[in-house]
Amino acid sequence: MTLDQLLTDTKPALSHIYNEDLPELSQAKDWQSKYRILMHLGRKLPPIPEKMKQPSLLVKGCESRAWLMHYYNKHQDQHFFVLDSEARIVKGLMAIMLCLVNGMSNTELKKFDLAHAFDKLNLKPYLSQSRGSGLNAMMVRIKDCCH
Amino acid sequence: MLPFDPVNFRGQFEFFQHNPDWVYLDNAATMHKPNAVIDAITAFYQRNNSNVHRGAHSLSQNATRAFEQARDDIATFVNARERQQIVFCSGATAALNQIAFGLMHTVLKAGDRVLITALEHHANIVPWQMHCARFGVTLDVVPLDNQHQVDQQAFSEMLQRKPKVVSLSHISNVLGHIQPVVQMINQAKAAGALTVVDGAQGIVHDSIDMQALDADFYVWSGHKLFGPTGIGVLYGKTAALELLTPIFGGGEMISEVQFSHSLFNILPFRLEAGTPDIAGAIGLAAATNWLQKVNRNEIKNYKAMLLNQFFEGLKRIDGLDILSSPVHNAGIVALNVQGEHPADVAELLNQQKVAVRGGQHCAMPFFSQLGLAGAVRFSFAPYNNEADVTTSLQALTQAVEILTA
Numbered sequence: 001m002t003l004d005q006l007l008t009d010t011k012p013a014l015s016h017i018y019n020e021d022l023p024e025l026s027q028a029k030d031w032q033s034k035y036r037i038l039m040h041l042g043r044k045l046p047p048i049p050e051k052m053k054q055p056s057l058l059v060k061g062c063e064s065r066a067w068l069m070h071y072y073n074k075h076q077d078q079h080f081f082v083l084d085s086e087a088r089i090v091k092g093l094m095a096i097m098l099c100l101v102n103g104m105s106n107t108e109l110k111k112f113d114l115a116h117a118f119d120k121l122n123l124k125p126y127l128s129q130s131r132g133s134g135l136n137a138m139m140v141r142i143k144d145c146c147h
Numbered sequence: 148m149l150p151f152d153p154v155n156f157r158g159q160f161e162f163f164q165h166n167p168d169w170v171y172l173d174n175a176a177t178m179h180k181p182n183a184v185i186d187a188i189t190a191f192y193q194r195n196n197s198n199v200h201r202g203a204h205s206l207s208q209n210a211t212r213a214f215e216q217a218r219d220d221i222a223t224f225v226n227a228r229e230r231q232q233i234v235f236c237s238g239a240t241a242a243l244n245q246i247a248f249g250l251m252h253t254v255l256k257a258g259d260r261v262l263i264t265a266l267e268h269h270a271n272i273v274p275w276q277m278h279c280a281r282f283g284v285t286l287d288v289v290p291l292d293n294q295h296q297v298d299q300q301a302f303s304e305m306l307q308r309k310p311k312v313v314s315l316s317h318i319s320n321v322l323g324h325i326q327p328v329v330q331m332i333n334q335a336k337a338a339g340a341l342t343v344v345d346g347a348q349g350i351v352h353d354s355i356d357m358q359a360l361d362a363d364f365y366v367w368s369g370h371k372l373f374g375p376t377g378i379g380v381l382y383g384k385t386a387a388l389e390l391l392t393p394i395f396g397g398g399e400m401i402s403e404v405q406f407s408h409s410l411f412n413i414l415p416f417r418l419e420a421g422t423p424d425i426a427g428a429i430g431l432a433a434a435t436n437w438l439q440k441v442n443r444n445e446i447k448n449y450k451a452m453l454l455n456q457f458f459e460g461l462k463r464i465d466g467l468d469i470l471s472s473p474v475h476n477a478g479i480v481a482l483n484v485q486g487e488h489p490a491d492v493a494e495l496l497n498q499q500k501v502a503v504r505g506g507q508h509c510a511m512p513f514f515s516q517l518g519l520a521g522a523v524r525f526s527f528a529p530y531n532n533e534a535d536v537t538t539s540l541q542a543l544t545q546a547v548e549i550l551t552a
């Protein structure tokens with residue numbers, strides 16, 4: 001497995017999540033359905049193989065361990081990420097984050113406001129847990145990839 | 148002494164009136180405070196607030212009297228031989244740092260050893276690591292047996308290496324297991340070691356008689372004993388406290404200061420630099436005075452009953468790995484849902500307003516030995532009730548269902 005392949009596998013998963021699952025999530029009535037969907041999202045992201053999970057990819061500041069890999073396409077000015085987490089709910093939330101930022105230009109990514117984006121998707125309540133879950137730590141790490 | 152009445156007891160915690168739909172089972176992290184404590188703190192600030200040990204005015208003398216009365220009350224609570232053996236500090240962490248730093252040079256010299264166990268909280272690991280490394284002292288760790296208890300055989304063997312200090316927790320904050328501290332202290336003393344007990348979880352479980360226990364040091368945090376945050380106690384035998392080099396210098400702890408040198412004050416002030424947490428000490432004494440009015444054996448039995456009900460209920464939920472043993476347990480259950488991360492389980496419980504801790508509970512080395520990402524920890528207090536047990540079991544069942552669907 002290479003980063004290239006992972007990125008290729010991640011791409012259709014993300015567009016599926018964006019087009020199918022996010023609308024479903026924002027309409028889910030009870031917390032049970034919401035969390036079922038979140039965990040389902042996490043499962044859609046291809047996992048980073050154990051061998052590739054170098055300590056340098058570990059995102060600190062999470063109760064659960066999470067890993068981030070980054071690729072920048074210079075010619076097209078696009079940032080791409082793959083990530084993984086050992087906790088499923090966190091991974092689901094991170095999958096949503098990834099839908100929003102993957103493919104962004106450097107300027108777009110720098111300006112990206114996670115809270116605002118989650119608010120627009122009616123996902124604000126999930127953000128309250130973001131500190132503990134490491135979502136913020138992951139966002140900081142993603143932004144650190146900007147130049 | 149009053150008999151323990153669970154309904155009346157819970158009624159004294161306003162927190163539950165403001166949070167009626169929460170089940171609070173994170174008591175090992177911090178406990179709620181009864182009105183007696185909140186009222187004592189409020190009354191101090193409203194009526195008696197002044198600095199201690201320094202004012203020429205009677206207001207300060209009143210505050211000093213209240214603060215020193217708090218020390219007396221706490222000394223009585225744990226049956227300390229002398230009042231100066233109660234040193235106020237900010238909590239168990241501060242106390243353990245003071246001890247680890249304070250024994251270097253006076254007791255611990257390069258080449259010496261300190262012995263801790265594999266079941267310790269970071270607060271009883273990291274201070275030793277920090278200071279041992281700088282002073283050339285070796286830190287040894289007693290391993291666990293396959294029941295997740297401290298391996299007593301290994302403990303006896305490691306004592307033969309003649310550690311100068313043995314530091315161990317009374318009750319594990321991860322598993323709730325009550326260590327055989329009396330026996331371990333006696334063995335450590337026979338081997339010539341100074342003994343330190345981290346009583347952060349132990350102090351609330353049972354009444355403790357410091358003279359009978361006979362450890363050199365016993366430390367705890369007020370906030371896990373129905374008291375406020377920011378205050379704790381470093382108890383030590385007088386001779387043991389005299390061995391400690393103060394970690395903080397400043398006002399109160401000196402008897403004479405010149406630019407060339409200073410002379411330290413007597414105990415306990417020598418170890419209490421700066422303005423103390425006056426209201427905190429008064430709040431903590433209010434907690435211990437309040438607790439002493441109730442029959443603590445009945446409290447213990449009630450908590451054991453809740454714990455037992457909880458363990459029974461767990462038997463009806465499939466797919467759990469229970470790490471805690473029901474025997475010699477102070478009211479803590481650590482478990483995992485097989486194949487699931489504890490953070491997910493804790494979050495699904497949080498959604499159902501059941502407050503637990505999920506993760507490594509400041510005991511990373513413990514979990515890495517077991518190869519686990521952590522655990523979900525349910526910890527009980529005497530203000531919990533049977534409804535809390537039922538609701539939390541239902542919530543856990545629901546969480547397992549969602550996770551394994």
Ligand SMILES: Cc1ncc(COP(=O)(O)O)c(C=O)c1O
Nearest residue numbers: 238239240268270320347348368
């Ligand atoms: C066994 C044990 N030791 C030490 C501590 C540290 O207590 P504090 O953070 O109040 O200083 C705790 C608190 O979680 C504990 O459970």
